[in-house]
Amino acid sequence: MNDIRKIAFIGAGNMTQSIVGGMCKSGYPADHVFVSNPSPEKLEKMKSNLGVNTSQDNIEVIEQADVIVLSVKPQLMEQVCADIKSKVSNLADKLIITIAAGIRMPKYRTYLGDDITIIRVMPNTPSLVGQGMSGLVTDSADDKDKAYVTDVFDGVGDTLWVADEDQLDILGAVAGSGPAYFFEFMDSLAKGATELGFDPEKARAMVQQTCLGAAQMAKESDLTLEDLRKQVTSKGGSTAKGVEVYQQRDLHNISADAVKAAVKRNQEMADLF
Ligand SMILES: NC(=O)C1=CN([C@@H]2O[C@H](COP(=O)(O)OP(=O)(O)OC[C@H]3O[C@@H](n4cnc5c(N)ncnc54)[C@H](OP(=O)(O)O)[C@@H]3O)[C@@H](O)[C@H]2O)C=CC1
Numbered sequence: 001m002n003d004i005r006k007i008a009f010i011g012a013g014n015m016t017q018s019i020v021g022g023m024c025k026s027g028y029p030a031d032h033v034f035v036s037n038p039s040p041e042k043l044e045k046m047k048s049n050l051g052v053n054t055s056q057d058n059i060e061v062i063e064q065a066d067v068i069v070l071s072v073k074p075q076l077m078e079q080v081c082a083d084i085k086s087k088v089s090n091l092a093d094k095l096i097i098t099i100a101a102g103i104r105m106p107k108y109r110t111y112l113g114d115d116i117t118i119i120r121v122m123p124n125t126p127s128l129v130g131q132g133m134s135g136l137v138t139d140s141a142d143d144k145d146k147a148y149v150t151d152v153f154d155g156v157g158d159t160l161w162v163a164d165e166d167q168l169d170i171l172g173a174v175a176g177s178g179p180a181y182f183f184e185f186m187d188s189l190a191k192g193a194t195e196l197g198f199d200p201e202k203a204r205a206m207v208q209q210t211c212l213g214a215a216q217m218a219k220e221s222d223l224t225l226e227d228l229r230k231q232v233t234s235k236g237g238s239t240a241k242g243v244e245v246y247q248q249r250d251l252h253n254i255s256a257d258a259v260k261a262a263v264k265r266n267q268e269m270a271d272l273f
């Protein structure tokens with residue numbers, strides 16, 4: 001990465017910790033990373049574990065940075081932006097990234113000014129281990145800013161630019177929320193094994209490695225997901241019986257409904273906040 005900028009994260013919650021942890025692991029210089037948060041505990045942990053600069057004052061970190069990453073809950077965004085707008089005069093000179101679900105770019109213009117340059121990123125928590133999936137969209141950034149943000153998020157996983165904010169809502173409902181669905185599914189598989197008398201620790205170990213192996217295979221294979229599934233499903237064998245249960249209970253519809261529900265909430269948050 002050639003373009004190293006001073007970057008300030010506003011909010012030191014789960015997602016900031018995942019992104020910053022992944023960035024530092026991938027070699028982004030910690031002295032160029034600034035993080036603010038109202039309570040000190042998360043900041044102390046990030047400072048001692050990663051060596052990043054921290055402050056309980058949002059404005060102090062923003063003033064030192066070229067890039068601002070808004071990483072607070074959507075319901076706090078308006079209030080946090082109002083405070084920034086009232087105290088920082090050169091916002092148009094900085095690149096603004098927001099990772100909040102739902103809230104759309106025109107709304108940020110009403111909060112921070114018409115002249116801001118903004119990129120919306122929808123990351124996910126596996127960024128912490130360099131396996132994130134981040135969606136990106138902008139209505140104002142130039143190629144240089146886009147390349148910088150792509151590099152940052154490529155450093156913590158894969159990136160996908162999407163055409164518009166409707167697409168980002170869908171990406172968020174699948175990839176942003178997705179780790180939660182997979183953890184839920186993995187937990188249910190592990191419990192399926194322990195209910196039959198399998199050791200819980202060993203159940204977790206076998207589930208996580210199976211999940212990782214399947215994802216890696218899907219990523220490296222040219223086959224469709226259906227064909228990969230068929231490769232495992234011997235005629236008259238045990239997998240066929242297991243898959244039959246998922247099909248009878250209509251896993252496809254369950255997942256489609258889950259994605260629709262999450263998209264709907266993203267749209268609601270766009271209106272609410
Ligand atoms: N978690 C995820 O998987 C994903 C989250 N996102 C988005 O990321 C954003 C953050 O989510 P997440 O990290 O999960 O949430 P968290 O609740 O874990 O983190 C939010 C942080 O913001 C801090 N905060 C509260 N008020 C302020 C303030 N006035 N100024 C600065 N910081 C403040 C909180 O501090 P304290 O706890 O001390 O009050 C907290 O540490 C959300 O907008 C969400 O939509 C996007 C993709 C995935």
Ligand SMILES: O=C(O)[C@@H]1CCC=N1
Pocket residue numbers: 101172176177
């Ligand atoms: O649950 C949420 O709203 C955020 C967005 C994607 C993951 N977490």
